[in-house]
Amino acid sequence: MTSAIAKVPTAHGSKYLQQLCKHWQHNLAVTFTPEHGTVTFPKDARGATWTDDALVTFDADANALAVRIDASGADHLEAMKGVVARHLDRFAFREAPLPFDWHPVV
Template sequence: MTQSATATAPTEHASRYLQQLCKHWSHKAETDFTPESGTITFASGNLLKLGASAVQLTLDVTVPDAEDLEHFKGVVDAHLLRFAFREDLEIVWG
């Protein structure tokens, strides 16, 4: 059963992080991105959509198996926090 979740992360570097995530995962997933939006589609069916504004990064994750949702959110969080080590980034899942 497909399940989704959305998060926001206030940051002035949203576009940088969006592009870093897309480039990082481009070797193991299908990616399509601009400075303002990105989509990463994994072979597993997991999907990450990103949006960047001047003040925040928006993350939308969708997984085909509901049991994978928390794990996938954790993977996304871990990668994003690694890229954002210069700031105290807070990722808020709704």
């Protein structure tokens, strides 16, 4: 697994977390509360052929939305970063584009 985390500054982290999770729960395995959510993207989502599922975890507080992605490899991780950023910016259109300062998880 290859992982990265970003802390996205926003006062609306809980709102965005819930919107994203509700959006994805129609097609993906999702669990969430106002402060924490997880979304599992299957390895064959949208015709991709990754070796493992990707797990995206969200944690919201009053000042930020923390996003962690666990993916099967570097290419998968980069693809998932784009998926998350595009979707989050769509829901956060009033303050988009949001800054994602990705860091590897060691």
